[in-house]
Amino acid sequence: MTDFTTQSNTKATQKSSALLLSKKGLITLSSVLIFIFFIVPILRLVWQSFQYDGALSLEHYMTILSEPFTWNMLKNTAFIVIVSTILALVLGVTFAWIMAYTNFRGKKWIQIFIMLPFIIPSYIVTIAWTQFVKDLPITVNLYSLTGIAFLLGVSHFPLVYMFTVNVLKRIPKELEWAIRTSGGSRIKTFLVVTLPLSLPGIIGGGMIAFLSNLDNFGIPAFLGIPANITVLSTAIFQEVIGYGNNAFARAATLSVLLALIALIVTGLQWLLLRRSKVMETSYIDHTPRVDLGKWRSLVEIIVWAIVLLFSIVPLLSMLKTSFVKTYGMSLTLDTFTLYNYNFLLYDYNKVGDALQTSTILAIATAVICVVAGTIIAYMRIRKNSIFLKTLELIVAIPYTLPGMVLALAMILAWMQPIPGWNPGIYGSIWILLIAYVTRFMFLQVRGSSTAIMQVSADLEEAAHISGASVWAKWKSILLPLFLPGIISGSVLVILNTLTELTVSSLLWSSGAETIGVLIYNFEQAGYTTYSTAFSAIVLLYMSIFAGLLYGISALIRRKRVSHDH
Numbered sequence: 001m002t003d004f005t006t007q008s009n010t011k012a013t014q015k016s017s018a019l020l021l022s023k024k025g026l027i028t029l030s031s032v033l034i035f036i037f038f039i040v041p042i043l044r045l046v047w048q049s050f051q052y053d054g055a056l057s058l059e060h061y062m063t064i065l066s067e068p069f070t071w072n073m074l075k076n077t078a079f080i081v082i083v084s085t086i087l088a089l090v091l092g093v094t095f096a097w098i099m100a101y102t103n104f105r106g107k108k109w110i111q112i113f114i115m116l117p118f119i120i121p122s123y124i125v126t127i128a129w130t131q132f133v134k135d136l137p138i139t140v141n142l143y144s145l146t147g148i149a150f151l152l153g154v155s156h157f158p159l160v161y162m163f164t165v166n167v168l169k170r171i172p173k174e175l176e177w178a179i180r181t182s183g184g185s186r187i188k189t190f191l192v193v194t195l196p197l198s199l200p201g202i203i204g205g206g207m208i209a210f211l212s213n214l215d216n217f218g219i220p221a222f223l224g225i226p227a228n229i230t231v232l233s234t235a236i237f238q239e240v241i242g243y244g245n246n247a248f249a250r251a252a253t254l255s256v257l258l259a260l261i262a263l264i265v266t267g268l269q270w271l272l273l274r275r276s277k278v279m280e281t282s283y284i285d286h287t288p289r290v291d292l293g294k295w296r297s298l299v300e301i302i303v304w305a306i307v308l309l310f311s312i313v314p315l316l317s318m319l320k321t322s323f324v325k326t327y328g329m330s331l332t333l334d335t336f337t338l339y340n341y342n343f344l345l346y347d348y349n350k351v352g353d354a355l356q357t358s359t360i361l362a363i364a365t366a367v368i369c370v371v372a373g374t375i376i377a378y379m380r381i382r383k384n385s386i387f388l389k390t391l392e393l394i395v396a397i398p399y400t401l402p403g404m405v406l407a408l409a410m411i412l413a414w415m416q417p418i419p420g421w422n423p424g425i426y427g428s429i430w431i432l433l434i435a436y437v438t439r440f441m442f443l444q445v446r447g448s449s450t451a452i453m454q455v456s457a458d459l460e461e462a463a464h465i466s467g468a469s470v471w472a473k474w475k476s477i478l479l480p481l482f483l484p485g486i487i488s489g490s491v492l493v494i495l496n497t498l499t500e501l502t503v504s505s506l507l508w509s510s511g512a513e514t515i516g517v518l519i520y521n522f523e524q525a526g527y528t529t530y531s532t533a534f535s536a537i538v539l540l541y542m543s544i545f546a547g548l549l550y551g552i553s554a555l556i557r558r559k560r561v562s563h564d565h
Contacts (some may be wrong), residue, residue: 030376030391037438038394040417041409042401045259048252048412060246060253069230077231080149080220081213087153088209092160093202095303099161100168103288104300116311118158121499123218123519124535125155128314130222131321131532143227148220152213154310159212160205167201168194169284176289199272207269211262215402217502218516222523232258233404233502240408240506248412255405266400315539322533340533351534353511354518355541357429361514362497365436366444366490372437373444374452374486380445381452392445399442403502410435410507429512435503440493447489451482480556487553495546499538 052059064070095114099107117125126142129151133140141147171194179189217233224234232254239251292299320331325339344351376395380388398406414434415426425431455478463473501516508517515538522531 027387034391034394037434038398041406041413041438042397044412045252045255045405045409048249049256051249052246060249064250064253073230073232073235076145076224076229077214079145080152080231081210083146083149084152084156084213085206085210087150088157088160088213089202089206091153091157092205092209093164095157095307096161096164096168096201098299098303100165101288102290102292102299103296104292104303105296106300110304110307113307113311114161115158117155119495120315120539121218121501121516122151122155122216123222123501123516123523124318124499124539125314126151126219126222127519127523127528127531127535128318129154131528132314132317135317135320143223143229145229148223148229148231151219151223152216155216155219156209156212159209160202163205163208164198164201166284167198169286171197173285173289203269203272207265207272210265211400211402214258214262214265215404215502217404217505218520221505221520225524232261233402236404236408237505240411248408251408252412255402255408258402259405262400262402262405318532319536321529322536324529327528340529341537344530344534344537350513350518351537354513354515357512358498358515361429361432361436362494364433365440365497366493368433368437369441369444369493370448370486370490373441373489374448374482376441377445377448377452381449382457395445396442398438399440403439403500404506406439407435407503407506410438410503426507427509429509431507432504432512432514435507436497436500439503440496443492443496444486444489447492448482448486451485451489454485455481483556484553487549487556491546491549491553494549495542498542498545 049060050056050058098104099111104110130142133142142151175193175197176189179192180186184192215233217237220229220231220234221237223229224231225238230238236251236254236258239247239254321327322340323337324331324335325337329335376388376391380392401409410431411426414423414431416422425434459477459481460473463477468476499516500514501520504514504517505520508514513521515534519531519534519538522528522534
């Protein structure tokens with residue numbers, strides 16, 4: 001009996017030691033991988049910006065900052081980012097207030113159309129708007145600073161809307177009623193209660209819109225480059241593809257400047273949100289607080305008209321262009337043709353290749369992010385240590401940085417990871433996969449974290465006490481509960497990867513063109529009828545893809561509900 005007990009204790013000790021070693025091994029491996037894929041590229045980028053003739057120097061910074069071109073470019077960047085952010089704030093907060101506070105009818109349907117300009121890739125939005133303004137009876141020049149700022153604002157106001165609408169619904173109506181019953185006007189109620197309590201959402205949405213406007217490459221590239229208007233993101237692109245003297249070093253210097261602006265804004269957002277009043281315990285109140293009365297129909301018509309103008313009407317103009325053979329012709333029964341679609345789908349192999357490349361990259365990125373991101377999220381939620389907090393912060397950095405900065409960092413890191421050794425990753429599809437995983441891992445971590453937080457740790461403890469193995473616990477209990485949230489995160493990763501352009505524009509190689517790159521190349525070469533037709537094909541492809549993924553998610557939820565009953 002004593003021997004048996006001793007053997008059992010020895011086996012338990014060995015098992016515990018093996019588990020401890022495996023945990024240490026996992027932490028070490030995670031640290032090494034995070035360092036290689038997330039830290040090294042950023043360090044190489046900063047290092048490159050200080051390299052001049054093989055020595056550390058501030059020469060590139062001094063040269064670039066002494067050029068009038070740089071200050072003109074920074075002025076352009078500041079103008080379009082500030083104006084577009086103001087536009088996004090005005091539109092986003094106005095729509096959020098109407099949807100959260102009034103008795104507007106059809107809120108469920110209009111919210112889908114409000115989100116469309118953000119869901120559709122910005123370069124497709126740009127193509128649609130350039131076709132739309134050509135049909136207007138007045139001259140509208142989108143190839144200008146105000147044109148670029150307008151389209152950036154239209155593309156990113158849904159971000160402000162998303163951040164603000166639920167914050168408004170969480171404001172306790174009793175606080176507003178207290179001001180009203182004590183004789184306060186609607187304006188006083190708004191200034192004393194509504195505005196201060198909604199600031200976290202407005203600030204968060206505004207800052208994200210600011211960063212998205214700063215980061216965006218598609219709109220400034222499609223509209224700015226033909227008009228000789230340069231901003232920071234397109235300047236980095238033009239430096240790299242220009243292959244001039246010190247091209248990579250100059251691009252690295254500009255990237256560091258762009259990254260600094262992004263990091264300062266992110267820090268400012270963090271500081272402002274800390275000072276704001278957050279109502280974490282307030283419930284979401286969907287009941288209307290303002291009766292529009294006799295004005296309801298008029299408000300509904302105006303809001304629907306604006307939303308459809310921003311989301312659908314330009315797309316119809318784009319479709320119209322895709323059905324004529326020669327750009328500039330009017331669409332009539334005589335000029336209607338499916339030639340562009342026929343050519344793209346059956347005669348031009350690069351279209352099929354681009355769809356295949358982007359789909360493979362999107363699925364591969366999602367699979368890696370689901371596995372790694374869910375592990376990181378699970379450890380972060382269940383084991384709240386400083387190491388894991390740092391890990392989550394590091395994973396967030398590539399998503400916070402502008403895409404053009406990350407793309408250049410990837411080139412510098414993987415062209416020659418060790419001096420004199422080229423592993424052949426740069427110039428292949430692998431560098432795109434690494435860049436996508438690095439950039440979008442944070443989306444999966446957030447999606448999986450939300451799912452994991454909704455499941456009590458007591459459930460796992462009960463499974464452990466009842467003798468369930470780790471595999472059985474994950475297979476029978478945790479995965480079915482986590483899966484809907486994990487799939488929601490993976491949908492975001494897939495849709496972002498599928499039509500990505502900013503990172504891809506610097507990292508693509510011949511034979512590995514992605515969807516975004518092919519549309520950009522069509523547009524830059526002047527093949528507008530092809531770019532509009534391919535954009536329409538991509539939108540249909542995205543709809544099918546998203547519908548399939550959400551269908552799977554809905555099926556899992558339904559099975560879970562029927563199982564619970």
